[in-house]
Amino acid sequence: MFIKLRVFLLHTFSFLLMGSLLFAQTQQVLTLQPDSKVGKDAYIHEYMPDRNFGNDSKLPASAWTYDGTPGILRGLIAFNLTVIPPDAVISEATLSLYHSTDRANPLHSTLSGPNTTFIQRIVSPWQENTVTWDNQPKVTSQHQVVLPVSSRANQDYLSIAVTKLVQEMFRNPKANYGFMIRLQTESYYRALMFSSSDNIDPALHPRLTIHYTLPAIPQVVQVSTPQPKDKISRQAITAKPAKVPMATIVHDTVYIDRVRVDTVFVNRLRVDTVYTRPSVQEVDFSPLTNYAFTNLVLLLDVSGSMNSPQKLPLLKQSVKRLLPLLRPEDKVTIVVYSGKAKVMLQAVAGSETAKINQVIDQLQSDGSTDANAGLTLAYKVAGKSYIRGGNNRIILATDGSFSVHPEVHTLIEQKSREEIFLSVFDFSRNNNQSGTPAPMLQTLAEKGRGNCVLILPDNSDLKLVKEIKAKPIR
Numbered sequence: 001m002f003i004k005l006r007v008f009l010l011h012t013f014s015f016l017l018m019g020s021l022l023f024a025q026t027q028q029v030l031t032l033q034p035d036s037k038v039g040k041d042a043y044i045h046e047y048m049p050d051r052n053f054g055n056d057s058k059l060p061a062s063a064w065t066y067d068g069t070p071g072i073l074r075g076l077i078a079f080n081l082t083v084i085p086p087d088a089v090i091s092e093a094t095l096s097l098y099h100s101t102d103r104a105n106p107l108h109s110t111l112s113g114p115n116t117t118f119i120q121r122i123v124s125p126w127q128e129n130t131v132t133w134d135n136q137p138k139v140t141s142q143h144q145v146v147l148p149v150s151s152r153a154n155q156d157y158l159s160i161a162v163t164k165l166v167q168e169m170f171r172n173p174k175a176n177y178g179f180m181i182r183l184q185t186e187s188y189y190r191a192l193m194f195s196s197s198d199n200i201d202p203a204l205h206p207r208l209t210i211h212y213t214l215p216a217i218p219q220v221v222q223v224s225t226p227q228p229k230d231k232i233s234r235q236a237i238t239a240k241p242a243k244v245p246m247a248t249i250v251h252d253t254v255y256i257d258r259v260r261v262d263t264v265f266v267n268r269l270r271v272d273t274v275y276t277r278p279s280v281q282e283v284d285f286s287p288l289t290n291y292a293f294t295n296l297v298l299l300l301d302v303s304g305s306m307n308s309p310q311k312l313p314l315l316k317q318s319v320k321r322l323l324p325l326l327r328p329e330d331k332v333t334i335v336v337y338s339g340k341a342k343v344m345l346q347a348v349a350g351s352e353t354a355k356i357n358q359v360i361d362q363l364q365s366d367g368s369t370d371a372n373a374g375l376t377l378a379y380k381v382a383g384k385s386y387i388r389g390g391n392n393r394i395i396l397a398t399d400g401s402f403s404v405h406p407e408v409h410t411l412i413e414q415k416s417r418e419e420i421f422l423s424v425f426d427f428s429r430n431n432n433q434s435g436t437p438a439p440m441l442q443t444l445a446e447k448g449r450g451n452c453v454l455i456l457p458d459n460s461d462l463k464l465v466k467e468i469k470a471k472p473i474r
Contacts (some may be wrong), residue, residue: 028212031209062192065189094159098195289331414447
């Protein structure tokens with residue numbers, strides 16, 4: 001009786017485990033940031049009610065006077081959602097709007113009062129090259145989103161939560177007419193001025209990021225079950241399983257350290273990725289053929305405390321060994337900070353090794369630390385060189401903790417949702433007896449959805465290569 005009960009429980013567990021694998025869902029992220037050729041946006045102008053503004057570089061929500069006459073401006077924008085599979089389930093959608101660079105009207109304004117703004121769903125058709133104030137589309141206030149008053153004249157509004165609006169558009173594709181952006185109070189001398197898809201800087205185009213899941217297709221799997229006549233010894237059933245290293249769950253993936261050995265697929269859907277601990281020599285310098293293009297921003301602490309053979313010089317050496325792997329489509333940017341932050345190397349192709357090496361050779365440690373300015377600048381340049389669908393990653397290399405401003409914490413979390421990730425290389429070995437990265441640096445990496453590692457002379461190459469190979473092509 002005891003044996004039959006144990007066999008029944010074992011089979012029940014195996015079927016439950018198999019079911020969880022077969023019916024697992026896959027999380028997908030889609031980023032839409034169209035240019036002027038495929039983007040659909042325009043604005044309408046009350047003062048010029050029959051004029052079309054479908055090719056303008058700005059996307060305003062404003063009220064102003066024109067030759068003494070009040071006029072209201074409203075922005076319209078739509079994204080093509082047909083690229084999402086029809087059986088997808090949207091879990092999150094965020095819209096990022098960037099400040100205008102229009103010479104005539106570049107800035108947000110609260111001259112006469114708050115410039116609080118609505119984002120509303122459009123419910124009737126409109127065309128980019130024909131829409132005017134007189135024929136403007138209708139909107140609904142259902143699930144409308146409120147943009148708060150701007151805090152500075154060139155503020156970007158990043159990761160605006162528009163999930164319910166996008167879900168409604170996706171449920172009825174034939175009625176997906178996009179968003180209208182309009183002031184809550186349309187009294188003149190107040191404005192929010194954003195860039196449209198016609199702006200010459202592609203990094204400033206409106207960006208919609210959508211998270212969705214696809215249902216797995218069930219598979220019929222044959223599982224051999226022992227017949228009643230099969231003999232199973234009590235010893236075999238009650239034997240204790242061998243001990244295995246404890247694994248941690250990171251972003252729904254199972255890791256034991258972080259070097260990929262094998263991936264299990266069911267019906268071409270990734271179910272699980274297993275990692276094992278590498279030896280010091282296991283540095284994979286194989287080509288990047290099966291990995292996404294990388295937008296790498298090296299954010300380097302060059303304060304005086306980094307002037308040690310096992311700190312900045314060690315990192316410089318590892319970066320140089322990495323360069324032969326990089327492809328022309330990869331991008332490398334170098335930002336440094338000590339007393340102040342500055343860009344030492346604007347984004348260049350990964351194949352420009354001579355130019356990258358020249359900048360690396362010039363790096364020297366000196367001065368104090370301003371990591372907040374460095375992080376802010378690094379995210380700014382990472383956004384400008386953003387690779388759609390690529391491995392967009394900032395690597396912060398430092399040897400100590402620092403106080404992080406609240407707005408920088410917010411920036412890191414916002415950008416991680418836009419798939420610009422932050423990893424931290426901690427060089428504080430000499431003053432770190434725990435053998436693990438500083439807790440404050442680990443928190444930064446968690447918020448940035450990246451990795452935090454303590455760098456030693458025997459692992460610097462390995463950790464850097466793993467960051468470049470963080471996004472395999474599936």
